[in-house]
Amino acid sequence: MLLLRPPGVYAPQDDTWLLRQALHDAALAPGARVLDLCTGTGVLAMTALRMGAAEAVALDASPRAVLAARCNAWLHRLPLAVRRGDLTDALAEAEHGRPFDLVLTNPPYVPSPRHELPRRGAAMCWDGGPDGRAVLDRLCAYAPSLLAPGGTMLMVHSALCGTQVTLGLLRERGLKSSVVARTTIPFGPVLRERAAWLEERGLIAPGQRTEELVVVRADRP
Template identity: 55%
Template sequence: MNPLAPPGVYAPQEDTDLLTGALSEEPLTPGARVLDVGTGSGVLALEAARRGTHVTAVDVSWRAVCAARANARLAGLPLRIRQGNLFAPVRGQRFDLILSNPPYVPTPDGGARPSGAARAWDAGGDGRLVLDRICREAPALLRPGGVLLMVHSALSGPDRTLGHLHSAGLMAAVTRRRRIAFGPVLRERAGWLRERGLLASTDDKEELVIVRAEVPV
């Protein structure tokens, strides 16, 4: 099924595909509790639900919430979908797996809060506006043995992500990488990224990474 992704809702792209592949390798048991934070059209949440898990999907965008609900109905799969800012709707709950494809693109006007469709990719001057919050807040929502799977760009500092997660007591590593051609947003920002030293003058591709972090049992 091609998911519905109306204007203003992040349509599945190569980062979604990379995270879907990582999800397919996780040994989820039926009934496992899964959280997809920043669900967008709900594609990742639906992939998890197909494996018999109990999935909660969260997005700050009402358009995304409506799209995810429509896609769940079309797929005939149960999803618990909530509107809210990151983990706010699930405070006090615990999960076996947290999935996230958050905003991670460094943004020239890093001091301005993104709005509209740009909330799906704009992430402050260093690309970590949301990543750092996930690193801080996700560990408390994971059960012993629980796993965080997150995708982001190498431009946004995977080493910093790993450092934060290690400091929180998780075992963390980059488990997948993929180089992809620049999309429209990076093409438009390539000059600025080169000025900041985030891109070499010859770079015409972006590297995506999957970070996997696990709570020790």
């Protein structure tokens, strides 16, 4: 799929493609209402539309990502609703009687020495706080509020953030959860740069330069 990606917008890569494969494996129900949170280029939301979703909403906090997703939807002639927003905006829509049958999300999850999440720049796409869970924990807490009964969330993140933590939080919220896809990849530029800090924090073993990516599926009864 041809995608326009201006500087500062997250480039689709291993985590994107693993989540897209999980989407295909999930067998999306025709007519589903889909949310793509942290959409980037919009590729996952557009994939859902091509699979038969009746409606797809793409949200991203980055103005550049919003522009990119709108341009890509226009390029591929797909009726994607793209808006600037975050989890708070998605919750507001769901709680006003418009919950989602499927939520896709590739949130920021890379552990960062900075305690505050960046508000601008490319690091918005990946920095997830000191343990990588600043956004993940909120997603787990509010997932039931986003989903319609019988709805599903597919979320990708690194196992460095704690796969079992994610599964446990989702189950505490009454969701059936499991890992439905995984792959091991070499560190990218950001993790290579932070390797010494990650070792000091005990988040990786000495000399470790690979990470496991996982897609967690959560189903609302």
